[in-house]
Amino acid sequence: MHPRPFDYARPETVADAIEALGAAPGEASVLAGGQSLIPMMSLGLAAPDLVVDIGRLELAGSERRNGTVVLGALTRHRELERSDELRDRLPLAADAARHIGNPRVRNRGTLGGSLSHADPAAELGAVALTYGGEVVIAGASGERSVPIADFFHGFFATAVGAGELLVRVDLELPPPGTGHGFSEIANRADDFATAAATALVTVGGDGSCADARLALAGVADRPIRFEQAGDLCRGEALSDGLLARVRRAVADAVEPETDAFTSAGYRAQAAGICAARALESAWRRGRGEAP
C-alpha cells in the first residue's frame, strides 16, 4: 500500500522537465496533480523508475485568445469547477469537473494530467472533444500541436510520446447562442462514469438547432465524438421524439465492453440516456431557458 522506490526529479522549467524525461534510462512518469499516478503506485499498478514532478513549472493559468481559451496543463479541476471566470467561459467543463472524484481529488487533479492519463471514463476527455481545439505538446525539438480529435489513441494512450509533456490545451469557444449540457450515470456518486455525455447545442433564431455536438465517455477505449448528433438535430425543433431518436442512435452506435460491474448492453443504454439528457439541457440553455 505504498509506492515502490523511484528516482525523483523536480525541474523548474519545461526544458529541464523534457531533458529529465528524455534522459531516463527506464520508465519515467510525469507527476502533475498525482491523483491517478500516486494511488496507482500505491496499488502497485504503476512502478516507474523515475517520477518527474512538474508542480514547479509555470503551466497554470488560463487566458482568452482569439476565440479560444488557453488552459495551462496544471489547471486544476477545482478551478474549472469553482472559478467564476472559467465557469463563464467554459460552463461545460465546470459542470463536468464537478463529477470528477471528490473535492480533495479536484483540489489536486489537473486538466493536463487527466487528458494525458486518458482514462476512457474520464469526463474531461469528452469535454475537450466537444469544444474542439488543440493540445500543445512539448518535446526535445520544441512544441507541436495536435487536434483534440486526434489526441486520444486508446486505453491510457495519447499522442504524448516518450520524453514529451502536455503543456497546454486550447479549447475553441462555441458561437453565441450555444448551450451546454452534461449528464453522467455512475454506480455511486463521484465514482467512475458508467457512461457520461457532453453536449453543446447552438440554437437558431426560431429555437431550432443550428448545430449540435455530442461526446461520450466510458463507452469505448477512449472518449468519442458522436458525429451523427449534428445530422440528427440540425434544423429540428426540440421534441421528445427527437431526443428518443438520439437516445436510440447512441445506444445502437456505441460498442462498450462488459466489465465486472456493468454489462455492455446496460452501458450502451446508459450512454443513450446520458446523451439525450445532455442534449436536452444544452438545447434549453441555448434557448435561454432553465435546463
Next chain:
Amino acid sequence: MIVEFTLNGSPQRCDVPAHWTLLRMLRDSALRTDAKHGCGEGVCGACAVLVDGIAMNSCSVLAPQVEGASVETVGGLARGEELHPLQAEMVARGGVQCGFCTPGMVISAIEAVRIGAAGSEAEIRHSLAGNLCRCTGYGKIVSAVGAYRDGESPEAPRADAPERESEGAIGAEPSPGVGMGP
C-alpha cells in the same frame, strides 16, 4: 531527501525517501498519527489534511511535494483543551463513533465551510463525498457541519435531535445522540 515544511504552525524537517507519501511522512517520520491511513488510494478521505489551506488526501501527495508548504492536520485545530468549534459540534451531536473517519471529515468540512461549499445539507453532503464513515454516521456529521457553519452553540438542543440515553462516553456532559453503538 530532506523535506522542510510547517506542520501545525511549527517548523518541521523530515529526512524521508522521495517515494514516501505525505501521509507516511506525517505518521512515520513526524510521528503525527492524527491523519489516518485508511484505503491509501484516495477514496476514503481519512488521511485528509490542509496544505496551504487546501484540503487534500495526504496518501495521494508525495512527501517532497509539500516542501516549503504549510501542513495542518486535525491535531493542530484544538487550542489546548479547547476543541475547534467543529470538533465540539461533532462531539455534541454524536458525529463521532469509532473516530477513524473523523480527522478527514473535520478537515474536509472546515474547507467546505471556508469556501462557501456548505450552504445546504445537499452541499455539505457533496463536499463530504469521498470521506467514508463505516459506522453509518453521516446524518449526525452533516448536522454537526451545519451547526458549525451556523455558529450555533454546541450545547443548544435541536428539535430534530433524537432523544436517547447517552452512554456518557464522549464529552463531559451527556448530549443527544452521543454514545450510540453500532
